[in-house]
Amino acid sequence: MSDIQSLIAQMTLEEKAALCTGASAWTTTPIPRLGVPQLLVSDGPHGIRRVADVHSMTIKSLPATCFPTASSLASSWDVALLHEMGQALAEEAIARDVDVILGPGANMKRSPLCGRNFEYFAEDPYLAGTMAAALIEGIQSQGVGTSLKHFAANNQEYERFSIDAQVDERALREIYLPAFEMAVTKAKPWTVMCSYNRINGTFGSEHRQLLTDILKNEWGFEGFVVSDWGAVHNRVAALRAGLDLEMPGPKPTRVDGVIEAVRNGDLDEAVLDEAVRRILTIVCRAAETPKGGDFDIAAHHALARKISAETMVLLKNNGILPLRDPQHIAVIGRAAMEAHFQGGGSSHINPTQVDVPFNELQKLAGNAELSFAAGYPKDDSRDPVLIEQAVTIAQTADVALLYIALPSYKESEGYDRPDMDLTAQQVALIQAVTAVQPNTVVILNNGAPVATRAWIGGTAAVLEAWMMGQAGGGAIADVLFGRVNPSGKLAETYPLRLADTPAHLNFPGENGVVRYGEGLFIGYRYYDTKELPVQFPFGHGLSYTTFAYDNMRVSDEEFKDVYGITVSVDVTNSGAVAGQEIVQVYVHDRESRLIRPYKELKGFAKVSLQPGETK
Ligand code: BGC
Numbered sequence: 001m002s003d004i005q006s007l008i009a010q011m012t013l014e015e016k017a018a019l020c021t022g023a024s025a026w027t028t029t030p031i032p033r034l035g036v037p038q039l040l041v042s043d044g045p046h047g048i049r050r051v052a053d054v055h056s057m058t059i060k061s062l063p064a065t066c067f068p069t070a071s072s073l074a075s076s077w078d079v080a081l082l083h084e085m086g087q088a089l090a091e092e093a094i095a096r097d098v099d100v101i102l103g104p105g106a107n108m109k110r111s112p113l114c115g116r117n118f119e120y121f122a123e124d125p126y127l128a129g130t131m132a133a134a135l136i137e138g139i140q141s142q143g144v145g146t147s148l149k150h151f152a153a154n155n156q157e158y159e160r161f162s163i164d165a166q167v168d169e170r171a172l173r174e175i176y177l178p179a180f181e182m183a184v185t186k187a188k189p190w191t192v193m194c195s196y197n198r199i200n201g202t203f204g205s206e207h208r209q210l211l212t213d214i215l216k217n218e219w220g221f222e223g224f225v226v227s228d229w230g231a232v233h234n235r236v237a238a239l240r241a242g243l244d245l246e247m248p249g250p251k252p253t254r255v256d257g258v259i260e261a262v263r264n265g266d267l268d269e270a271v272l273d274e275a276v277r278r279i280l281t282i283v284c285r286a287a288e289t290p291k292g293g294d295f296d297i298a299a300h301h302a303l304a305r306k307i308s309a310e311t312m313v314l315l316k317n318n319g320i321l322p323l324r325d326p327q328h329i330a331v332i333g334r335a336a337m338e339a340h341f342q343g344g345g346s347s348h349i350n351p352t353q354v355d356v357p358f359n360e361l362q363k364l365a366g367n368a369e370l371s372f373a374a375g376y377p378k379d380d381s382r383d384p385v386l387i388e389q390a391v392t393i394a395q396t397a398d399v400a401l402l403y404i405a406l407p408s409y410k411e412s413e414g415y416d417r418p419d420m421d422l423t424a425q426q427v428a429l430i431q432a433v434t435a436v437q438p439n440t441v442v443i444l445n446n447g448a449p450v451a452t453r454a455w456i457g458g459t460a461a462v463l464e465a466w467m468m469g470q471a472g473g474g475a476i477a478d479v480l481f482g483r484v485n486p487s488g489k490l491a492e493t494y495p496l497r498l499a500d501t502p503a504h505l506n507f508p509g510e511n512g513v514v515r516y517g518e519g520l521f522i523g524y525r526y527y528d529t530k531e532l533p534v535q536f537p538f539g540h541g542l543s544y545t546t547f548a549y550d551n552m553r554v555s556d557e558e559f560k561d562v563y564g565i566t567v568s569v570d571v572t573n574s575g576a577v578a579g580q581e582i583v584q585v586y587v588h589d590r591e592s593r594l595i596r597p598y599k600e601l602k603g604f605a606k607v608s609l610q611p612g613e614t615k
Pocket of ligand 1: 149228346
């Protein structure tokens with residue numbers, strides 16, 4: 001008998017039931033009599049949100065490095081970088097006694113309005129799955145667990161606890177499940193977190209087809225399924241469906257209910273034993289990693305800066321960037337002084353330190369004179385005086401840098417965005433500054449695409465800096481001054497208008513139901529197939545150098561399922577500075593009997609090239 005089986009054999013019914021419900025907001029129930037410790041979990045996913053008191057659900061947590069959020073990370077398309085970040089996260093988890101980090105999230109970006117898109121990777125399942133797997137492998141390589149979330153079809157915040165996502169089988173299999181499948185089969189997360197919502201009529205926590213048939217049986221998931229916090233409605237039904245651990249606790253009535261159900265024959269004890277086996281396996285595995293110690297705050301801050309610079313996407317550049325010795329720089333925008341670097345909700349990190357973008361700019365600006373104007377208020381109000389002040393300093397400068405952050409009240413866990421717009425004041429500010437200063441660079445901080453049509457025409461360059469993490473201020477300066485050559489590419493389309501987006505007519509749903517009427521056609525799958533123009537396509541991102549593609553080879557004329565196909569191409573850095581290029585491979589099915597997206601991403605590689613070098 002294995003150790004786990006022998007433990008189960010020694011456990012009372014009461015102990016088994018107690019193990020399947022949390023003991024506190026963040027811990028499982030220990031069994032001291034048998035030497036079974038508690039398991040401590042903490043949010044994630046882009047930093048460790050370890051609350052000092054495990055009985056508290058409050059936001060304030062111990063200091064941790066706040067890395068860029070998932071929407072930024074995916075724009076790096078850099079598997080090795082995410083692995084490295086995962087290792088750093090694990091080090092911090094170990095220092096804080098954390099066994100499992102609650103993340104990453106692998107949900108698809110169905111609409112740019114989902115309030116939590118900043119926590120999700122991409123509109124493409126292959127990219128999202130690859131990124132999620134890399135982060136999980138990095139974290140778990142250090143003996144710390146992960147919780148892949150939110151399984152499944154959690155694509156909006158509106159009525160997130162109850163909405164019924166009606167998704168057809170093909171859309172589930174081709175769009176909403178593959179990122180989870182890739183992460184589960186490749187990286188083997190220790191745990192998977194179910195979603196709050198219903199999927200085709202059944203709550204995520206009670207969804208037997210998803211939790212047992214697909215996740216455990218079909219994909220071979222060996223860890224345990226944990227509920228999202230408060231996602232369980234009927235504990236016994238959830239256990240039967242394959243939901244192993246209910247969080248948070250304590251919930252004595254739930255434990256009693258499970259005991260009662262076994263006693264009266266409603267619940268087969270074998271079902272409980274299976275949940276117990278899965279939880280114990282992870283509890284014992286986690287206990288093998290010695291906890292405590294400390295982490296190198298400065299080194300992790302430096303890593304956060306490196307990662308952040310790699311994730312930034314240069315959307316537009318008329319040649320103004322990188323900056324070449326400007327003498328007078330007008331720095332405009334509140335976000336230059338108060339960095340906007342993360343989103344609101346359960347992933348909110350208490351950072352170890354925060355770069356002030358203005359100060360970091362100053363450090364790299366040599367003898368240049370920097371002037372500052374706030375440009376827009378904290379709230380939604382209009383303030384013409386702030387715009388006048390900005391125009392005044394912009395007029396006489398060589399270049400104006402506009403730091404525009406989407407306010408937190410427009411984007412957070414818990415609610416969706418009403419639109420894709422910047423605030424009216426921000427739009428008026430950009431228009432007024434670009435009217436007097438042709439060398440205007442807009443730097444954006446946001447977790448998901450914003451509408452740019454009203455203001456982008458007059459700009460010289462636009463840098464998408466995302467929710468960039470605590471060191472993002474320095475990373476922006478690195479990119480603006482060319483210390484880092486930008487290499488990020490969009491992991492989601494920048495549409496021209498909200499009305500063009502694929503889910504527009506079916507978002508966020510009505511009468512408790514959201515119908516995924518666009519089926520397979522989300523993101524670029526929709527825009528390409530419909531031949532709709534977009535502001536910036538999926539995969540777009542500029543560099544300070546240029547790349548030439550030559551000599552493309554395909555390993556076979558025909559696709560043979562078992563072996564796949566290898567696509568090779570020679571990429572040459574044809575410009576003057578070192579840079580990185582992301583080669584993307586899409587497939588197009590010429591013979592399908594069924595309707596298919598025009599093209600689909602099936603592979604990519606990021607290469608680093610010196611000027612003149614070919615790989
Ligand atoms: C969120 C999860 C999070 C959990 C614990 C929930 O409301 O949806 O992503 O891990 O809270 O904070």
